Amino acid sequence: MSNSYEQLRQQLQPLGLRLRYRDTLLLASRTLWSGTIGFALVLLAGRFIPIHNLWLLAVIPLILWALAMIGYLLARQLSLQQVARRIDSQMELRERLSTAIELHDQANHDLLSQLQQEEAATVAQRLHPGQIPFEVDRQRLRVSMVPLALGLALLWLPNPQNAILAEQRQVQQTLAQVADQLEQLAEQIAQNQELTAEERALLEQQLAELQERLRQNAGNREEALADLSATEARLQQQLDPQTDARQAALEQMARNLESLSGRRPTARPDLNQARQQLERLAQELDTMNEAERETLAEQLAQQAGQLAASDPRTAQSLSQAAQALRNGDIEQAAAQLQQAAQDVRNAQSQLADQRVVQESLAQIQEGRQHVARSGQQSQSGQSGQQGQSGQSGHQGQSGQSGQTGSGGSQADHLGQGQSDTSAQVDPNRPGRNGSGAGRERSDLVYQPYNPSTQTGERDFIQGQQGEGGQTQQREGEQALPGAVNPSLVPYEQIFPEYARSASEALDRGYIPPHLKEYVRDYFSQLEPGNAP
């Protein structure tokens, strides 16, 4: 009897393996739809939202399904009794095998039990795995093919999101480059000994924060432009609009002092020499005669007048020195000249700070232009390749960011391209189709009505030069929407606010998705320095 059971067990083992394969195949045919639907859904989603590595993501449901099937095959262990029952049912053996297995387990030794087990073993001898056919659920298999075919069709058809993904990749690369440039700038600032420690720390912090945000950006151009614009706006606030005038006035004062000492004035006078000249004059006052003092007082007063608008402190010191000389108070005059020399020293440091701020500003502006341009050219190129008469790549852009070494004068031009929307634009020749309208930094521009600045903060705007060489500085009122006033605001100072407002509107969905490109293009064209 034990021999019969052993024969039966040996016969059932390969049959059990066959049943596992059969069950797995059947389950696979019944559940394939879950994987193919996942595959199709991911690809479908990739048509509406940009998804990186879409193909890889789409096959994940299929891979998970396949893993589940493999797991099922490995985990589906059938006991000998289960195999016997399945074979009995499958091959219509009238429960011979399962009864024999159970009788062996019960150790039943009566006549019929023995006969039954022997008969079961004999029947099992005639069985082989090939008699168990594999089975698939054809109906569900056909259903599974529908999403699979849909997914493959979606893969084969061109995906409009690919252009966006390419743009994002390009933007990300550009952001990395900009971040690298900002890092180099930060290193230069750290090594610049002319800067005050406070100013250096502030700049380093701002640049570091910007770098971090740019590196974390996953290719979102609007967000990057907003970050750049925000930092730019903060730097703009640190920028003194009188810097150039102050520099020019101090240089003029230095030239005058060189003339006074009998030397030939240089084109680029050194402010250190001007400071030393003031100190020397303070020491030489005792040796001057009355006429020389009168002449010196006259010249100092004239210098004070020229400096009054741009450097009031130095001007005041010079003016008081001149007044003291006229009054014959030599000590007071010498003290005021020493004070003026100290003021020039302070002005030198402040001018150095402003130069670094301007350099940083220029660097950020340049980066913003690169970011604004990045992706658009490739997009327009792609649209040209696809033959779509499109809405992208129609703007002409060219930017020049001029910057002189110490003066920091900038001439930013912006080219605003307007092209026929049906026309294809060669991305390698930007701006050809546009009619450019250059903007100087002192052009009259409309300052937008910004409710967020209504409370507290006020803008101080340089006033027009008054009569008699006097400069008036007046507090400007907040411009209301539509108001036309004679205030002069540098264009580069106003633009970031527009760009930030536009970025926020883009981020918050105020602008319909199909118009976002227009808005983005528009502000890219308005970038300072985008001159034709």
Added chain:
Amino acid sequence: MTIPPQREPQERASATLRMNPDEFRQYAHIIEAEVGQIIVGQRDLIRQTVITLLAGGNALLEGVPGLAKTTMVRTLADVIDCSFSRIQFTPDLMPADIIGTTLISEDEQGRKVFRFEPGPIFTNLLLADEINRATPKTQSALLEAMQEHTVTVAKTVHRLRSPFFVLATQNPLEMEGTYPLPEAQLDRFFFKIIVTFPTTAELVEIANRTTSARTPQIRKVASGDIITQMQALARTVPIASHVLAYAARLITATHPESKESPAITKQYIRYGASPRGMQALILASKIMALLDGRYNVAFTDLKAAALPALRHRCVLNFEAQAEGMNPDEVVQGIIESVKTE
């Protein structure tokens, strides 16, 4: 077909299980064949009657008059060489007419003594003809005999001969002058066998056999002792636990209050089968397996035995009667709804 050699009486008495399955099958087939010489067609009737006999149960044969029910029972008694009694049930039949009565008689010394005079029930094969024509009181006189194989009269228990086998016939209930058998009585019948009307070809054969001068001769191919051995062997047929569980599920499915019962049960059945029904189901399946040459019970055996074993144990409700459903349709519906695994 040859009759297996009979063993010596002492040999048979010492080991009731000496009969092997092949002999069992041979005897059963010979009995069927011999009965088949007299009864034309009706193979299911003969097979189910033999199964009931080998299971040690009692059968209720239902059919219109004239379908050879009585002839078959008489023939069966002749074939297995057993004593045979026939009781024609009538409305005025009394229980004592069946089981016997106590009489006053004189013994050898001339003293008056009570003597039990056995009734026709003291036999091997009892044909209770048209059982539903007797009153329930008389019908109930068979209860103890059918279940316990004993008769109790005046505090004295009288054991019936072995084998004891009641074959009751009844006319369809809708016929006039019938008393429906009580549920307790019905439950004691192992099988309820429906005797169908013969086909045209069978009718021709019946005419040929019964209206000619030649009368078929039947042989006595078995005995009461052989039947007892066959009954003993049938009970040893193994049945796997999952097959047994299926039988239990079938019985449970006949109960409308069960959560596992199918919709057809809840709709048409008032009372389901008793555990006695399950015993009948399994025992019949075991005999069917042996007759089929197998040594184990299969699902197909249970399904084949379910109709005769359960049709009289499932009491239909008013809705079933109103819709003209018969028990066979309901039981068939239950068989189809209960899964084997």
